[in-house]
Amino acid sequence: MKEKKDNIFRRFYYGLWKENPILFLCLGLCPVLAVSTTAEYALAMGAFTTAVLILTNVFVSALKKIIPNEQRLLGYLILAASFTVAGQLFLKAYFPDFSEALGIFVPLTAVNGVIYDRAERCAYVSNPGIALFDAIGTGIGYTFIITLLGAIREIIAFGTIFGIRLIPADYTIPFTALAPGACIILAFIMALANKIRGGHRS
Amino acid sequence: MTKLFYAAIIAAFVNNLVLTQSLGMDSFIRNSKDLATSVRIAVSVLFVTVISSLITWPIGRFVLDKLQISFLSTILFLLVEAALVWFVLYVMKKISVNLYEHYKELLALIIINSAVLGIILNNVEVGYSFIRSTVFSIFGAVGFGIAMILMAGVREKIKYNDIPGPFEGVPILLVTAGLMSIAFYGFTGLLL
Numbered sequence: 165m166k167e168k169k170d171n172i173f174r175r176f177y178y179g180l181w182k183e184n185p186i187l188f189l190c191l192g193l194c195p196v197l198a199v200s201t202t203a204e205y206a207l208a209m210g211a212f213t214t215a216v217l218i219l220t221n222v223f224v225s226a227l228k229k230i231i232p233n234e235q236r237l238l239g240y241l242i243l244a245a246s247f248t249v250a251g252q253l254f255l256k257a258y259f260p261d262f263s264e265a266l267g268i269f270v271p272l273t274a275v276n277g278v279i280y281d282r283a284e285r286c287a288y289v290s291n292p293g294i295a296l297f298d299a300i301g302t303g304i305g306y307t308f309i310i311t312l313l314g315a316i317r318e319i320i321a322f323g324t325i326f327g328i329r330l331i332p333a334d335y336t337i338p339f340t341a342l343a344p345g346a347c348i349i350l351a352f353i354m355a356l357a358n359k360i361r362g363g364h365r366s
Numbered sequence: 367m368t369k370l371f372y373a374a375i376i377a378a379f380v381n382n383l384v385l386t387q388s389l390g391m392d393s394f395i396r397n398s399k400d401l402a403t404s405v406r407i408a409v410s411v412l413f414v415t416v417i418s419s420l421i422t423w424p425i426g427r428f429v430l431d432k433l434q435i436s437f438l439s440t441i442l443f444l445l446v447e448a449a450l451v452w453f454v455l456y457v458m459k460k461i462s463v464n465l466y467e468h469y470k471e472l473l474a475l476i477i478i479n480s481a482v483l484g485i486i487l488n489n490v491e492v493g494y495s496f497i498r499s500t501v502f503s504i505f506g507a508v509g510f511g512i513a514m515i516l517m518a519g520v521r522e523k524i525k526y527n528d529i530p531g532p533f534e535g536v537p538i539l540l541v542t543a544g545l546m547s548i549a550f551y552g553f554t555g556l557l558l
Contacts, residue, residue, distance in 0.1 A: 184506055190395055190536050194480045197388035237474060241448060245441040270488055271440040275478045277392045342551070343386050347544030354540065355532040 172297045175286070179301025186309040186350075187357040191277035195269045196310050197346040201240030203326050207307065208262045209269065212251055216273050217282060218296065219247045224287040225295035231288075240283045241274075250276040278306060302356025309353065316349055317341060372557075375411035377505035380554055383481050384513040384535050385547040390481025394514060395539055397475065408511030410472055412504070413454075415482050416449045419489055419503035426490035436490070443486050448477050481510050516546065 185191045195213065197317035200206040219241050224231070231239035252270050255263040261271060273279075282302055289297040313323055321341035339345050384388045390411075398404050422443050430436045451473045458466045476482060485506045489499035520542055529538050 192391065193391040193395060194388050198390055237477070238448060241444055241477065242441070245444050249437060249440055252440070257548040268484060268487055268491070272389075272480045272484060274440055274444060275480050275483050277478065280478055342547075343388055344544040344547040344551070346388070347540045347547060351533070351540035351544065354537040355530075358532040358535075358537065 168352050171294060175294055175298040176301035179298055179303070180305045180308075183302075184305040184309065184357070185278045185281070185302055186306060187354055188361075189281065192279075192306065193277075193350075194272065195276065196313065197343065197350065199266055199269050200310055200314035200317055200346060201341050202318045202322070202324075203311055203315040205262070205265055205324075206310045208259070209266055209305075210307030210310040212255065212266075212270065213273055213276060213278065214300075214307055216244065216251055216276075217249045217279050217303045217306075218299040220244045220279050221282055221287040221295045221299035222292050223247075224283045225290060225292045227287050236284075236288060237280070238281055244276075244283075245274040278302065313346065313350055313353060316353075317330050317345060320349075321345070370497070371426060373498060374501055374505040377502050378509040378512065379550065380557060382509045382513060382550050383484065384510055385543065385550045388482075389484040390479050390510055391543075393479050394510075394517060394543070395536060397472075398514055398517040398521055400427060401515065401518045401522070403472075404514045405511075406468065406472055407475070408507075408514045410469065410476050411479060411482060411510055412507040414447065414450060414476050415485050415503050415507040416500070418443070418450050418482070419486050419499060421446055421450070423496055423499050424478075436526075439487060439490055440522075443490075444477070444483065447482060447486070451477050459501060464521075481507070486558050508526050511545070512520075517543070520546075 172207050178191075179185075181349070186193070186196055192213070199209045215322060220240065223243050224240060227239070248271060252263070255266075255270060283301060286298045290298075317340050319325055319330060320337050321339070323329060323333055323336045337345075340349065381387060384391060384394045393407060397407055420437055422439075425442065425446070426436070426439060430442070455466065455470065455473055458469060485503050489502060494502060517539075521539070524538060524542070533541070
C-alpha cells in the first residue's frame with residue numbers, strides 16, 4: 165500500500181516538475197505559444213487541455229486490454245479526438261467568449277503531443293489510478309507554465325494581469341503579444357528552469 | 367489569378383504557419399535535427415496536407431454541412447488523415463522496403479502534427495472555395511517546409527557556437543525561432 169502511495173506521489177511530482185511537459189519535454193508547444201497572449205486565455209487553454217488529458221489517460225488505461233498493440237496510436241487518436249469534440253461543444257455552450265477567442269486551438273487539442281506522450285509512456289502500461297494522478301500532475305504542470313507565460317506576456321504587452329492594470333498603458337511593449345515575444349519569453353523561462361534543476365543538458 | 371497569387375504568398379510567408387501562428391511548433395523544434403530529416407518531414411507534410419485537404423473539403427462541404435454535424439469535423443478529419451498515412455505506408459512497403467524504413471517513423475508523427483490538422487480545419491471553417499483551399503494547403507505546407515529547412519540550417523551552425531549553459535538545447539532554439547519570426551514579420555511589408 166505504501167509503495168503504491170509513493171508511486172502516485174512520484175507520478176504527481178514528475179508531471180509537475182521533473183518531467184514537466186513544457187519545460188523539459190517540450191511537448192504541446194503549439195497552443196502554449198499561440199494562445200498565451202493573456203493570462204486568462206492561457207488558463208482556459210491549460211484547463212481545457214488538462215481535462216482532455218485526464219479523460220484520455222484514464223480511458224486509455226482502462227481500455228488497454230481492448231486497444232491492439234500495433235494500432236495503439238489510432239486508439240489514442242480516437243479517444244483524444246472524441247473528448248476534444250465533447251469539450252469543444254461544452255465550451256461553446258457555457259463559455260462562448262473563450263470558444264471564440266481560442267478559436268482553432270480548441271480542436272487542435274486532439275493532436276496535442278502531451279496527450280500522446282502520457283498515453284504511450286504511462287497510461288498504456290499502468291492502472292487507471294496511476295494514470296489519473298499522472299494526468300493530473302502533468303496537467304497542472306502544463307497549466308502552470310502556460311499561465312505563467314500568459315501572465316508575463318500580458319504584463320509586458322498590455323500592462324495588466326487578469327484584467328487588473330499594473331503598468332500605465334503608455335509604458336507597454338505590444339511586441340510581446342506576437343509570436344516572437346512568446347518564443348523568446350518561453351526560452352527564458354526554460355533556461356531558468358534548466359538553471360534551477362542544474363546539470364541538465366537536453 | 368492575382369488574388370490566388372496573393373493568397374499563396376500570404377499562406378507561405380506573411381502568415382507562415384510555424385513562425386507567425388505557432389502551428390506545428392512541436393515538430394519544428396523537436397525534429398529539425400539535420401537537413402535530411404527536415405526535408406523528409408517537409409515533403410511528407412506537403413503530401414499529406416494536400417491530399418487530405420482534397421479529400422476533406424468535399425466531405426466538409428457536402429456531407430457535414432448538409433447534415434449539420436460540422437462539430438464532428440475534428441474527429442473525422444483526423445481519421446481521414448490517419449487512413450491516408452497508413453495507406454501511404456502500405457504502398458511504400460510494397461514498393462521499396464528501404465523507403466519504408468526511412469519514412470515509417472516520420473509518417474506517424476505527421477498524423478499528430480498540428481500544422482496538417484490546422485490547415486485542413488481552417489479550410490473548412492473559413493469557408494474557402496475548392497481552388498482557394500487547395501492553394502492554401504499547398505502553400506501553407508510549403509511555408510512549413512521553408513521554416514523547417516531554415517531551422518535545420520541554423521541548427522547545424524548553432525552546434526559550433528558557445529552558448530550559455532542553461533540555454534543549451536531547446537531554449538536557444540526557441541530564441542532562434544523568435545528571431546526568425548521577427549524576420550518573417552517583415553514580409554507583411556509585401557502586402558502594402
